[in-house]
Amino acid sequence: MLWIVGIVIALLLFVGPSAWVKFTLKRYATDRDDLAGTGGELATHLVKRFELNDVKVEAAQEGQDHFDFGQHAVRLSPSVLNGRSLTAVAVAAHEVGHAIAHEKKQKISHLSTRYLPLAHMARRITAGLLLGWPAITLLLHLPYAVPLHALVVGLSGLLAVLVQVAILPEEWDASFNKALPILREGNYIPQEDLPKVKKILTACAMTYVAAALIKVLFVWRWFKR
Secondary structure (H helix, E strand, C coil): CHHHHHHHHHHHHHHCHHHHHHHHHHHCCCCCCCCCCCHHHHHHHHHHHCCCCCCEEEECCCCCCEEECCCCEEEECHHHHCCCCHHHHHHHHHHHHHHHHHHCCCHHHHHHHHHHHHHHHHHHHHHHHHHHHHHHHHHCCCCCCHHHHHHHHHHHHHHHHHHHHHHHHHHHHHHHHHHHHHHHHCCCCCHHHHHHHHHHHHHHHHHHHHHHHHHHHHHHHHHHC
């Protein structure tokens, strides 16, 4: 599995971190009449099926699909909540996969609770340093050095990427140990669509790593100008 993850990360770095993820999710987002229900209906069904009694299914902003382990809520964007597409059902199953791991207190779920706050902190530090470094140097009466600014911001951005990579096994678990068996064995999708669903679930697993990488690339391009 590790070599597959390595290849995917290398491809993301080469073609653009978020472009591949967005392309994959959009490619299979067309509604289909042959699917049994929407992503929201599938999520609600799975929450009941796996007896996740404290978990709610709620709406989120577009592109902000996630499981909120603090609020015990599977939050789905409108296109997933109301969509009847391969992307909708796969994303819904992925997020419910997170809910299963957390509500059943599986060890794999500890990764996000341990590292996700660190990722959020690293993103805030990166944004603060990117915008506020000139003011910091002025307050501390330090000469402003672009290379040092770039180095500090780049390292903090790289930390965010590494944190997301540390959480990647949990994302992989939600996609391929939870969502894929559910979709395959429950006959929620036609069997011939499984290869497409695997691509979608790979994109789901790599979403946060891709987002972190694009921020690092943005910082590099910003300083290059």
